[in-house]
Amino acid sequence: MSNNCDVIKDKLNNYLVTVEMSSEDKVLRNMLGIVNAITRTNYYQPHKHIFSFKFDSSKVLDLPKPVPFAEAFVYSRNFEAVHLRGGPVSRGGLRWSDRAEDYRFEVLGLMKAQMTKNSVIVPVGSKGGFYVHFTEEGLTRDEYMEKVVECYKNFLRGLLDITDNIIDGKVVYPKEVIIYDKEDPYLVVAADKGTASFSDYANSVAREYNYWLDDAFASGGSAGYDHKKMAITSKGAWISVTNHFKTLGLDVQKDPITVVGIGDMSGDVFGNGMLRSETIKLVAAFNHKHIFIDPTPDPLSSFNERLRLFNLKGSNWSDYDSKLISKGGKVFERSSKxxxxxxxxxxxxxxxxxxxxxxELIKAILKADVDLLWNGGIGTYIKAKTENNLEIGDKANDNLRCNGEEIRAKVIAEGGNVGVSQRGRVEYAKKGGRINADFIDNSAGVDCSDHEVNIKIALSSAVTSGKITLEERNKLLNDMTKQVEELVLLDNYKQTEAITIMQLSPTLTVNILSQFIDILEEEKVLERENEFLPSAEELNRRAISGEVLTRPELCLLLSYSKRSAYHELLNSTFSHDKYFDAYLIDYFPEMMQKKFYNEILSHPLKHEIIKTVTINKIINQLGGPLISIVKREIGAPLCDIIRSYTIICEIFDLDDIWETISKLPTNIDYNVKIDMFTEITKLMRRGISWFIKNLKHPINISETIEEFRVPAQNLRKTVGTLLVGETKIRFEEKLNYYTTSGVEESFAATIATFDNLISVFDIIYVTKQTSGNNKEIAKAYFAISDMFSLDWLRKACYRQLNDSFWRRLGIQSLKDDLYDKQ
Known part of the structure; x- marks a missing residue:
C-alpha cells in the first residue's frame, strides 16, 4: 500500500512541476496536502450514506491556529460536520451550528476555549459542530427535530466508523478502514448549544456500535448526572463570587449584595445561580424576550419568587408576580419601541x-453601579474599547455590547460562555473590577462530566463481571451525587484560590511572570498574541510603573501552566509509583472507594487521572511560574520536582496546614493569609531543592517519608525553642504579627517556624553522619548561624535585584551555599 501511495505522490508532484501559475500551484499543493493528511476514512465500508474522514491537522498547510491534534469531517446529503480534538484523550460538546459559511471557524474557537477550560480535568479539549442542509419549511416542528436528531446520530456514526474500540482489554481497529495513525480508542462527547437533551441519542449510537465506553460515551444522559438538577455549574461559579467578595471582606451568604443578570429563572446557570443566596437583591435582568427591573427588592420575598419561577416549567420574566416588584419596577417587553x-x-x-x-435600557443595566453582574446567558455582552463588533463574532448582540471600562459592577461572574471577551475582561480588571474568566468560573460542568465518565468506566468492569447489575450501578451513581458535587466544587475552590494567591503573592513579580510567558512560548505551548497576553515591552512598562498582571491574564497562565506540565509528563512513569494510588482512589467518591478498589486501580485512564490530580495539586499551591523557575534553577525534570514536593508535603502535613489557612474566618485580613501561604510555598520550594540535591535518583517517595518524617516532626515541635539571636527575634516578630491579626497562637507558631524548618533536613543529615543527637546538633546549627550572621546574609540575598533568570540563579546558588556551609 505504501509503495502504491509513493508512486501516486510522485506522479502528482511531477505534474505540479509543470503548473505555471503560482496561484494555481498553491491551490493544488494545498489540496494535495489535505489528501496526504487523511489518516482514516469510512469510504470503503459498505452501505454507507455518510462519509467521514480523519485528518492529521498538523499536515494541512496554512490552517488557522490553534492547530488541532486531529480532526474529522463528516458529510451527507442532509448535513456536514467537523470534530476537532486537542489531544488523544479529549472531550467537549457537539453543537448544532447555524453558521453555514464558517462553522469550522466557530468550532475551532470553541475547541480553543475548551482546551483552556479542561486543564482541571483528565481529557484535553475537543469540540464538534454540525450544520443541517434543510430548513423547517414544509415540516412540523416535531418532524423537523426528528430529522435534526437523525443528523446528530449520523454525525456520531461517522465518527465511530473510524474510531478504534476496546474489546476484552485490547484495541480493535474498525473494519474496512486503512489506518495511517496510531491507536485511538478514546472518543467522548457532551452536550452543547442545541444538543442539551441529546445525550441518550448519543449513547444509543455507542451501544449500536458496541463501543467500549457504552453510556460513558456522552455524559448527562438518563443514567448520568443532571447538571441543572445538581446546579453544579452555578455552584462552581458561585465559589468564584464568594472568593471575590471575601477579598472585599464580605460574606455573600450573610451580607446583602445588589445584582444585575443576563438570563431568566428557567435557565440552568442563571436560575440556579440566583438561588445560591437568600441575600441576593436582584435589581435587574434580561433575556431574549423581557427586561426585568426591581429597584429595591426585598431579599427574602424576591428569593422565594425566583424559586417559584425556577420550579415553574418554561417560566419567563413575565410570570413574575408584579405585586412583589418594588415601587417603580416592572417587566418590559424587548419588542417594545x-x-x-x-x-x-x-x-x-x-x-x-x-x-x-x-x-439602550439593557446597556444601562450592564453599566449599573451594583455589586455583581451575573452572566447566565448566551452571547458576548462586554468587549474592550479597542475591539470592534466584527472581531467579537456575535452579531445578535451588537446593539447591546458595552466596553469593559464602562462596567461599574464590582464583580463579574461568568456562568455562561464568552459573556466577556478576553480583552474586555482585562480592560474591566484594569479599572479595578474583579473577574476571572469563563473557563474558570463555569468549569464545574466539565469537571462533573469528567467524573461521571471515569466513574462509569471504573464500574463497567464490575457490571461485566457480574459484581453489580446495571440497575445497581445506576442506583449507586444516583446515591453518589452529593459526593461527586463535593469533589468537583473542591476543584473549583482550589483553582480560584490559586488565582488569588498568584495575584496577591509578593514573590510573583511582573518580571517573573514575564519570563514564564517567554518559557511557555519557547515550549510552543502558548502564543501570547492569540491569547491577548501583554508583549514583553508592555510587561516591562508595567514592571517599571508598578502595575501587575490582571486576574484574567493570570487565569490564562494558570491554565497554560497545567497544560504545559501535563504535556511534559505524557511519557513520565512517576504515576507508576504505588504512593500515588491514593491520589487515584481519592479522585473517586468515597462510596465506591472500598467496594470497587480493584476496579479503580485497574482503570484504563489510571495514569492520566493521577497526572491530572497531581498537576492540579502542585500548581494550585506552588504556581506554574515558580515550578518553572525551580526546574531551571536546579536543572531537574518535573517528575523529580513532583516526587520531592510530595515528600515535603507529607513530612510536614502541609496539605492540612494549607486547608486550615483556607478556612480562617473572614475577619482575618486576606493579606495575612497570603503571607501564610507564601511561608508554605517557600518551605516547599526549599524542600524540593534539598531532596533533589541530596537524595539518590529516582527518589523513592515512601522510603524517604519513612526516613525523615518522625525526626522532622519532632524537630518542628521544638525548633522555636532552639533559635537564638536574630533568628529568634524574627520568629517572635512573625508570631506576634499573626496572633495580633487574629490567628490562634499555636497555629501562628507553626507558621512562624516555617522559615527555619528547611534546616531540619540538614540537621537530620548531620546527625546520621555523626551518630549525634538531633536536638544537640540543632542547637549547634542555629548557634553557628547566629555567630556568623548566616541568616542575615540569606535575608540580604532576598533584597538583591532579581529581575533576570541569571541573577536569580546566582542569588539562589549563594543561599544554597550558605545552607551547605552551615
Missing amino acids: LIKLSPEIKKLLDINDNEMSPE
Whole structure:
C-alpha cells in the first residue's frame, strides 16, 4: 500500500512541476496536502450514506491556529460536520451550528476555549459542530427535530466508523478502514448549544456500535448526572463570587449584595445561580424576550419568587408576580419601541432619560453601579474599547455590547460562555473590577462530566463481571451525587484560590511572570498574541510603573501552566509509583472507594487521572511560574520536582496546614493569609531543592517519608525553642504579627517556624553522619548561624535585584551555599 501511495505522490508532484501559475500551484499543493493528511476514512465500508474522514491537522498547510491534534469531517446529503480534538484523550460538546459559511471557524474557537477550560480535568479539549442542509419549511416542528436528531446520530456514526474500540482489554481497529495513525480508542462527547437533551441519542449510537465506553460515551444522559438538577455549574461559579467578595471582606451568604443578570429563572446557570443566596437583591435582568427591573427588592420575598419561577416549567420574566416588584419596577417587553422609565429606575441606573429603547435600557443595566453582574446567558455582552463588533463574532448582540471600562459592577461572574471577551475582561480588571474568566468560573460542568465518565468506566468492569447489575450501578451513581458535587466544587475552590494567591503573592513579580510567558512560548505551548497576553515591552512598562498582571491574564497562565506540565509528563512513569494510588482512589467518591478498589486501580485512564490530580495539586499551591523557575534553577525534570514536593508535603502535613489557612474566618485580613501561604510555598520550594540535591535518583517517595518524617516532626515541635539571636527575634516578630491579626497562637507558631524548618533536613543529615543527637546538633546549627550572621546574609540575598533568570540563579546558588556551609 505504501509503495502504491509513493508512486501516486510522485506522479502528482511531477505534474505540479509543470503548473505555471503560482496561484494555481498553491491551490493544488494545498489540496494535495489535505489528501496526504487523511489518516482514516469510512469510504470503503459498505452501505454507507455518510462519509467521514480523519485528518492529521498538523499536515494541512496554512490552517488557522490553534492547530488541532486531529480532526474529522463528516458529510451527507442532509448535513456536514467537523470534530476537532486537542489531544488523544479529549472531550467537549457537539453543537448544532447555524453558521453555514464558517462553522469550522466557530468550532475551532470553541475547541480553543475548551482546551483552556479542561486543564482541571483528565481529557484535553475537543469540540464538534454540525450544520443541517434543510430548513423547517414544509415540516412540523416535531418532524423537523426528528430529522435534526437523525443528523446528530449520523454525525456520531461517522465518527465511530473510524474510531478504534476496546474489546476484552485490547484495541480493535474498525473494519474496512486503512489506518495511517496510531491507536485511538478514546472518543467522548457532551452536550452543547442545541444538543442539551441529546445525550441518550448519543449513547444509543455507542451501544449500536458496541463501543467500549457504552453510556460513558456522552455524559448527562438518563443514567448520568443532571447538571441543572445538581446546579453544579452555578455552584462552581458561585465559589468564584464568594472568593471575590471575601477579598472585599464580605460574606455573600450573610451580607446583602445588589445584582444585575443576563438570563431568566428557567435557565440552568442563571436560575440556579440566583438561588445560591437568600441575600441576593436582584435589581435587574434580561433575556431574549423581557427586561426585568426591581429597584429595591426585598431579599427574602424576591428569593422565594425566583424559586417559584425556577420550579415553574418554561417560566419567563413575565410570570413574575408584579405585586412583589418594588415601587417603580416592572417587566418590559424587548419588542417594545420605547420604554418609559420611572424615577426609581432612573435612580437605580443613574440615567436622566425619561424613556429609552429596550437596547439602550439593557446597556444601562450592564453599566449599573451594583455589586455583581451575573452572566447566565448566551452571547458576548462586554468587549474592550479597542475591539470592534466584527472581531467579537456575535452579531445578535451588537446593539447591546458595552466596553469593559464602562462596567461599574464590582464583580463579574461568568456562568455562561464568552459573556466577556478576553480583552474586555482585562480592560474591566484594569479599572479595578474583579473577574476571572469563563473557563474558570463555569468549569464545574466539565469537571462533573469528567467524573461521571471515569466513574462509569471504573464500574463497567464490575457490571461485566457480574459484581453489580446495571440497575445497581445506576442506583449507586444516583446515591453518589452529593459526593461527586463535593469533589468537583473542591476543584473549583482550589483553582480560584490559586488565582488569588498568584495575584496577591509578593514573590510573583511582573518580571517573573514575564519570563514564564517567554518559557511557555519557547515550549510552543502558548502564543501570547492569540491569547491577548501583554508583549514583553508592555510587561516591562508595567514592571517599571508598578502595575501587575490582571486576574484574567493570570487565569490564562494558570491554565497554560497545567497544560504545559501535563504535556511534559505524557511519557513520565512517576504515576507508576504505588504512593500515588491514593491520589487515584481519592479522585473517586468515597462510596465506591472500598467496594470497587480493584476496579479503580485497574482503570484504563489510571495514569492520566493521577497526572491530572497531581498537576492540579502542585500548581494550585506552588504556581506554574515558580515550578518553572525551580526546574531551571536546579536543572531537574518535573517528575523529580513532583516526587520531592510530595515528600515535603507529607513530612510536614502541609496539605492540612494549607486547608486550615483556607478556612480562617473572614475577619482575618486576606493579606495575612497570603503571607501564610507564601511561608508554605517557600518551605516547599526549599524542600524540593534539598531532596533533589541530596537524595539518590529516582527518589523513592515512601522510603524517604519513612526516613525523615518522625525526626522532622519532632524537630518542628521544638525548633522555636532552639533559635537564638536574630533568628529568634524574627520568629517572635512573625508570631506576634499573626496572633495580633487574629490567628490562634499555636497555629501562628507553626507558621512562624516555617522559615527555619528547611534546616531540619540538614540537621537530620548531620546527625546520621555523626551518630549525634538531633536536638544537640540543632542547637549547634542555629548557634553557628547566629555567630556568623548566616541568616542575615540569606535575608540580604532576598533584597538583591532579581529581575533576570541569571541573577536569580546566582542569588539562589549563594543561599544554597550558605545552607551547605552551615
